[in-house]
Amino acid sequence: MLNRGRLSRTFRALQALVKDPGRLSTAQRLTLEDLRRSRSVLYRAWQLKEALRDVYRLREFGAAHQFLDRWLAWACRSRIPSFVKLSKTIRAHRDGILAAVELGLSNSKLEGLNSKIRPINHRGYGHHSAAAVIAMIYPCCGGITVQLPTER
Template sequence: DAASIRRTLTMQAPEWRKARTALRLGKNRLTKAHKSLLRTVTTADTEVGTAWRLKEQFRDLYRKVAPSNAARYLRRWIDEAQSCGIVAFVQLARMIDKKSDAICAAIELGISNALIEGINSKIRLINARGYGHHSAASLKAMIYLNLGGIEVKLPTQR
């Protein structure tokens, strides 16, 4: 059974940290050492191997699949995730299935909220860097200064 398979894989803490890093990385960013470690972990624990493969296949939906094939690819991924037996992926597949039309439309139209999310992250950083601001107006001024495309040249710069 799976528990006995997991027990056969013994690693020290530093190896587990490296394995966790390898599992989080995308297939395109793996080094030879990561690939070897990943092969060891996914062979010893088939559930981890299945989870990693499903994660990579879902990433491929956005990176490699032609927009015209997105709906068909996503349907196959949902079916596979629902039948994999991993509770978290079954729940994820159900949730994605409910939103599949919107996901496919976003892929086909090339729409993403990544730009807005990036701006929100920068605003949170500006606020944290200022240790809070005296007023909303001062925060707004810092946001415009940092993100408004204004280039301030000091008198000592040419």
């Protein structure tokens, strides 16, 4: 049988772990503080995750290079299997990651556009041609403002 109290604590911890630290509620901050005090592996993993996010906030190549090298060493020493594996993967793609940081590249706009296009395609229940899909995308995502006769 599932213990509701334990499930509730786990859910609250999960909410605090995935949320941006700057937007945490007081209760979520307390949850993170409890994890920190208990020296939980989950808290160390959260610290590693947040530190990796910080790499993308750096604009100077030298600072990003040093920060990423320190993060990779920390992740390898963490003995958290997922982060050890991640550090090996990042090492293999290190140059590309640093180039993206230096140039300020991000796929966030593309991901945002895809999240708008998916429901459009779904609403059509399968369009008969690519032209039909594109015709539906333009009014929603193309920056075209259609003025209705009643709005004139």
